Amino acid sequence: MPPAPRPAALAAALLLLGATTGCSVLAAPDARVPGDPAPVPPKQVVLTAAQGLDDTGGARIDVVREGPDGRRTASGTLVWGDRDEAALTVTDELGTGQLTLHDGAIDLAYQDGAAKHADRTTAESLDPEAGPDPAGYAGGWMTTLVTDPGSRAYAMAQANRLGSLGGEQLAGATVAHYQGAAPVADYFGADGELSPQRLAVVVDWYRQRGVAQIGYDVWVGPGRQLLRLRETARGSAGTTVTTTDVSSAGPGDASPTAAG
Numbered sequence: 001m002p003p004a005p006r007p008a009a010l011a012a013a014l015l016l017l018g019a020t021t022g023c024s025v026l027a028a029p030d031a032r033v034p035g036d037p038a039p040v041p042p043k044q045v046v047l048t049a050a051q052g053l054d055d056t057g058g059a060r061i062d063v064v065r066e067g068p069d070g071r072r073t074a075s076g077t078l079v080w081g082d083r084d085e086a087a088l089t090v091t092d093e094l095g096t097g098q099l100t101l102h103d104g105a106i107d108l109a110y111q112d113g114a115a116k117h118a119d120r121t122t123a124e125s126l127d128p129e130a131g132p133d134p135a136g137y138a139g140g141w142m143t144t145l146v147t148d149p150g151s152r153a154y155a156m157a158q159a160n161r162l163g164s165l166g167g168e169q170l171a172g173a174t175v176a177h178y179q180g181a182a183p184v185a186d187y188f189g190a191d192g193e194l195s196p197q198r199l200a201v202v203v204d205w206y207r208q209r210g211v212a213q214i215g216y217d218v219w220v221g222p223g224r225q226l227l228r229l230r231e232t233a234r235g236s237a238g239t240t241v242t243t244t245d246v247s248s249a250g251p252g253d254a255s256p257t258a259a260g
Helices: 007-018 042-056 120-126 141-145 149-159 184-189 196-208
Strands: 058-067 070-079 085-092 095-102 105-110 115-119 163-170 173-183 213-221 225-235 238-247
Touching (some): 042 213, 070 095, 085 141, 105 120, 141 238, 173 184, 184 196
Antiparallel strands (some): 058 070, 070 085, 085 095, 163 173
């Protein structure tokens, strides 16, 4: 997924949608009072929420990945835009570590003192399952941790048509739940951020694991607030689900500036 927000691209997409909402899937398929305005299409809702999160410049993220290889978690703060920083506590097969990001440089140190270093282009080399190639692909876990969730939501909205699953309770509020799926190449290539060579590497990684498409879910709260993202990859070895919860950073969260 792309490492940085693209407010200009988001704004252009929103303007285009504003002129074509009549052809889109409705966000709320239930009956409505005749004469009332039509519900906003899911794609427009998600693009607006993605733009809104981009504009905040930072958030707390809580990420969980569960699949055949076990469970991984990460929690902490992520900052983007003028600053490019993160301070996350990560748990994986190697134990508990501290991941910091500052000006594109990534450091991951575990409790045993072993430290790993990378940058955005080689973030996947920090994955416990990474191969010897620093520019290889290892499933996108590390890339997810240092990527603005708004940018990922943008890619989800662009990949394919989103459908509405209606409202549900999340974080004490009634929120809208949207869902879609796209072939792997379409999903990762939707925003055009990956080079053809890099996209081929990613697609081949999933192909070798029998994953033909990526399922994705987006939860948007009142005020078009992006609250949760989920990516689902079903392959020959089983199903891997990655869930990212997004919220405002609290007083107990580490400062990316101090950690970086």
